[in-house]
Amino acid sequence: MKISIFGLGYVGAVSLACLSRDGHQVIGVDIDRTKLDLIASGKTPVVEEGMVDLMAQVAASGRVTVTTDAQQAVRDSEISLVCVGTPSAPNGSQDQGAILRLAAELGQAIKTKAEPHVVVFRSTLVPGTVEDVLRPIVEAESGKKDGVGFFLCFQPEFLREGSSIRDYDKPPFTVVGANHDYPAARLQALFGHLPCKFLKTSVRSAEMMKYCCNNFHALKITFANETARLCEALGVDPFEVMDLVCQDTQLNISRAYLKPGFAFGGSCLPKDLRATSYLAKVHDVEVPMLSAILPSNRQHLDLALHKIMATGKRRIAFVGLSFKTGTDDLRESPLVTLAEQLIGKGCQLSIYDPEVHLAKLLGANKSFIERHLPHIGQMLRPTMEEVVDGADVVVLGINSAEVIDAVARRCTAGQTVLDLVKLTDRSPWQAAVQGLAW
Numbered sequence: 001m002k003i004s005i006f007g008l009g010y011v012g013a014v015s016l017a018c019l020s021r022d023g024h025q026v027i028g029v030d031i032d033r034t035k036l037d038l039i040a041s042g043k044t045p046v047v048e049e050g051m052v053d054l055m056a057q058v059a060a061s062g063r064v065t066v067t068t069d070a071q072q073a074v075r076d077s078e079i080s081l082v083c084v085g086t087p088s089a090p091n092g093s094q095d096q097g098a099i100l101r102l103a104a105e106l107g108q109a110i111k112t113k114a115e116p117h118v119v120v121f122r123s124t125l126v127p128g129t130v131e132d133v134l135r136p137i138v139e140a141e142s143g144k145k146d147g148v149g150f151f152l153c154f155q156p157e158f159l160r161e162g163s164s165i166r167d168y169d170k171p172p173f174t175v176v177g178a179n180h181d182y183p184a185a186r187l188q189a190l191f192g193h194l195p196c197k198f199l200k201t202s203v204r205s206a207e208m209m210k211y212c213c214n215n216f217h218a219l220k221i222t223f224a225n226e227t228a229r230l231c232e233a234l235g236v237d238p239f240e241v242m243d244l245v246c247q248d249t250q251l252n253i254s255r256a257y258l259k260p261g262f263a264f265g266g267s268c269l270p271k272d273l274r275a276t277s278y279l280a281k282v283h284d285v286e287v288p289m290l291s292a293i294l295p296s297n298r299q300h301l302d303l304a305l306h307k308i309m310a311t312g313k314r315r316i317a318f319v320g321l322s323f324k325t326g327t328d329d330l331r332e333s334p335l336v337t338l339a340e341q342l343i344g345k346g347c348q349l350s351i352y353d354p355e356v357h358l359a360k361l362l363g364a365n366k367s368f369i370e371r372h373l374p375h376i377g378q379m380l381r382p383t384m385e386e387v388v389d390g391a392d393v394v395v396l397g398i399n400s401a402e403v404i405d406a407v408a409r410r411c412t413a414g415q416t417v418l419d420l421v422k423l424t425d426r427s428p429w430q431a432a433v434q435g436l437a438w
């Protein structure tokens with residue numbers, strides 16, 4: 001394929017070297033003449049393992065040319081990969097100066113090109129940038145429409161400095177955000193041979209997932225480092241601890257707990273997080289990330305409260321009360337806290353949970369609910385129908401297909417349902433279903 005690459009920093013230079021190594025004709029474009037001269041003479045503009053030899057090899061192959069002329073690069077290629085920098089502005093926002101200028105240049109180049117050109121943004125871009133910011137610029141400058149006269153798409157880059165050639169050849173996956181099949185097919189032709197999944201998605205999801213990946217990596221590092229600080233203070237070996245933690249591939253290093261939902265609760269997570277924060281305080285160890293988890297969880301609960309209050313309705317039915325479907329454990333259930341808050345705001349509550357029977361509650365579970373919802377006896381009903389009928393808002397906090405089916409059939413068009421479990425299918429519902437954060 002004939003490819004132009006805009007921006008020859010770490011991402012662009014490594015892509016140029018690897019794509020030309022794989023037999024493609026590559027035109028490198030940068031505003032920095034020094035980088036272009038280095039590449040033209042077979043030298044690497046970035047310090048990266050393997051790049052010295054690879055650049056010498058690909059320059060000798062004759063498949064690499066360089067230019068500062070965007071028009072020429074677009075004219076002489078079928079696809080452009082955009083890898084210019086998107087650094088932080090002083091206020092923390094993304095400085096899009098380089099990519100905005102380049103979008104205008106690409107638009108002008110596309111204006112004079114007969115064949116539909118494919119532009120693949122590979123720079124990390126805040127969600128919405130391609131569709132709401134860059135597309136209007138390219139359309140205005142070219143006088144053509146995305147999907148007709150040219151194709152824009154977004155493909156996040158996952159290589160890491162220091163191992164970038166190896167990462168190029170073995171990425172975790174290829175993700176392509178595209179609104180049309182043609183650019184995705186061109187990228188499949190370029191990257192489909194790599195030993196990983198090729199995933200096509202929406203442009204916005206592709207933009208957002210890149211941030212999620214980096215945030216998750218930062219979160220993991222900070223988790224290990226906060227754990228190490230606390231371990232040191234306690235005389236525990238942090239490497240041994242984290243190694244053991246990583247050996248659980250069922251709950252720890254897995255998809256478990258990574259699906260959005262309602263706030264967490266129960267008899268373990270909140271109390272153990274509190275104890276961890278306290279332990280850190282006693283030992284003068286700062287663990288700001290771990291200490292921020294419970295406040296963040298509280299924000300999630302407050303969001304549910306806000307959504308219910310925003311309906312303006314005050315007759316509320318709870319379907320589900322325990323902290324998890326299938327148990328009667330009410331200790332630190334976020335639904336109990338939510339109920340408490342709603343009662344405090346003057347709402348009229350009725351509650352149904354197939355697992356919760358007052359007479360059967362014992363010990364710590366019983367004393368918790370007596371402390372937090374002392375009048376639970378008057379609110380708890382033995383059947384779902386008794387709570388749903390006569391309620392304005394139904395808070396769905398139980399993830400049982402059988403119960404969900406029955407509630408869906410019982411709810412009527414005038415009712416609002418706050419979905420805390422992420423319903424898979426809203427079509428059987430006549431009621432107005434609102435998700436918590438979806």
Ligand SMILES: NC(=O)c1ccc[n+]([C@@H]2O[C@H](COP(=O)([O-])OP(=O)(O)OC[C@H]3O[C@@H](n4cnc5c(N)ncnc54)[C@H](O)[C@@H]3O)[C@@H](O)[C@H]2O)c1
Nearest residue numbers: 007008009010011030031083084085086098123124157161
């Ligand atoms: N560095 C990484 O490991 C990495 C990994 C994944 C994603 N990313 C993302 O990829 C993007 C590029 O990162 P980088 O580290 O390679 O950046 P970089 O700063 O090393 O290089 C950017 C290059 O773009 C050039 N440039 C600026 N304006 C230009 C224009 N109008 N035309 C042509 N070239 C222009 C600059 O001269 C520079 O050489 C960023 O959005 C970054 O967030 C980087």
